[in-house]
Amino acid sequence: MENIEREEKKLKSSKKSLLAKDQELYQEMEENDLKISKEKDEEQDEHFPPSEDILKDEVDHEKALEHIKSKCKFKQEYVDNNIVLSVNHLKQYFSFGSGISKYKLKAVHDISFQIKEGECFGLVGESGCGKTTTGRSIIRLYNITSGSIYYKGYRIGAGSRWNEKEIKYTKIRYKAKVKELAEKLKNNEISKEEHDKELAEAKTYADNIIKVQKAKIKQIKYDDSHVDPNLMREIQMIFQDPIDSLDPRMTVETIISEGLQIQGFHNKVENHKKVVEALERVGLIEDYANRYPHEFSGGQRQRIGIARALVMNPKFLICDEPISALDVSIRAQIINLLNDLKDEMGLSLLFIAHDLSVVKYFCDRIAVMYFGEIVELASSDELFKHPLHPYTKSLLSAIPKPNPLTEKERVRIVYNPREVHDYSKEKPRLVEILPGHFILANNPEIEKYKKEIEELDLKLEADNK
């Protein structure tokens, strides 16, 4: 740890001219990756070098957590602020093809949000915007590309893409410097001593960056292979499709108890008890345990999916569109059930949906996602009071109104980013426009949105009079 700090200090004091040159090269090489520089500050203190020790198998849970805390990345400030889950600059890319036809799909591109203990956080967006991918990354079904995820202060996932790129670009920059110095020497612009001195400085600078980044990558890998399984058990996910997510060849009992078996609970009698308890919790009966998924209705299957998550006694539940495959009457039942469970078990929830009407009353805070990015994030009331982003407005305009007279007048707003945003001069960033209300915008847009807030407030005042 001390060594790395020393190395980092040395790095900072290295030549300023080199830094300026670096910046130019960065811009030339990949414009998009400049966005990553946002992560730079955060990632700088992200990782410290791992010690050689490994966790002993035979330590109890508390001791294991203490042990992990001392070896892996842990952020006390999340615990102090009651933040149960923190997603920081999460990126999840998928690669396809090979050779020249290889391309990358940016399913999730730089999203950050935090969920407090007992909170219900809604993630809303159109199909394919990366909601499920976010949920799956949290439960570690994917190795995340970049960014980090913290649960109860422990880092449960991190990606090393940024660090790998830093190493790659450092090598490129070093090679460019060597070439530049050789050129200067050839043209007699510098003496041999100056050349050697500058070359040695550049080498030390590059070596130090590479050393630090390699240590950080090592730490990410170390953390990744030492995530506490008991901690991960607290996070459960209700999967999107109630039909496909249940294996048709397994009985309900096997489906629900599978997680327990994987976690090392092999006592059949105990497991059966837990299965029955979970079934009863979701309003099903013991007899259903021996039946197969195809023998149930859609709503019942969704309940089985919920029971499968509940049997693990979760503290954090990710509900991936748990009601979108269901008809309206069953939707209300499932929402009520989740609401009851939330109070009963003190759960924190990440509720994924594709329309705002579902999350309006159920969630405390809502994040609106579009094409892998969060475009607006606010408390539920605030979002409905001041919907600012054109995509949020578009989602709101899609909600049918209960009154047939006003429903007739409802105008559907179509969101076309190319028409409404001009990001050619200035790129957007997530800004806190009102306390707790974040929006993806650039400076001219921020001014526009501020005016809109004033107008909305005036309108509200006039309506209330």
Ligand SMILES: Nc1ncnc2c1ncn2[C@@H]1O[C@H](COP(=O)(O)OP(=O)(O)OP(=O)(O)O)[C@@H](O)[C@H]1O
């Ligand atoms: N395992 C995977 N491999 C490759 N691409 C994937 C994978 N999972 C998701 N994607 C792609 O990532 C993008 C986001 O998918 P995701 O399932 O997260 O969307 P979603 O917001 O949950 O959509 P929906 O509302 O339809 O469920 C899609 O374009 C999808 O094709």
Ligand SMILES: [Mg+2]
């Ligand atoms: Mg999905």
